[in-house]
Amino acid sequence: MISLKVPRQIPLGSRKFKIGRADLRDDGLNGSISYHQRMMIKIDKSVNQTQRQISLWHEILHGINYVWKMDISEADIGRLAEGLNQVMQDGFRIELDWSDIPKVK
Numbered sequence: 001m002i003s004l005k006v007p008r009q010i011p012l013g014s015r016k017f018k019i020g021r022a023d024l025r026d027d028g029l030n031g032s033i034s035y036h037q038r039m040m041i042k043i044d045k046s047v048n049q050t051q052r053q054i055s056l057w058h059e060i061l062h063g064i065n066y067v068w069k070m071d072i073s074e075a076d077i078g079r080l081a082e083g084l085n086q087v088m089q090d091g092f093r094i095e096l097d098w099s100d101i102p103k104v105k
């Protein structure tokens with residue numbers, strides 16, 4: 001596997017979204033994205049590596065959907081994230097390294 005560091009922030013259009021690991025279990029989420037104020041993608045810190053990667057692609061796809069004013073449904077975002085992760089993980093053999101990503105509230 002090729003280890004690839006998750007960047008602390010990701011540009012989408014003219015915006016930059018910070019990435020953080022958080023405890024989202026109480027909200028019943030594996031990930032979240034906020035488009036206003038903090039512009040932040042949070043990924044639950046307790047889920048396994050594969051689920052964490054899928055969640056990151058999922059939230060990035062939500063960001064792309066928002067910034068470029070697309071109209072992708074929640075279900076299709078989920079399918080795209082699964083497919084993208086399979087290509088990256090099982091095809092390119094890329095495993096994301098979360099060691100630079102801070103824990104956030």
Ligand SMILES: [Zn+2]
Nearest residue numbers: 058062074077
């Ligand atoms: Zn979603």
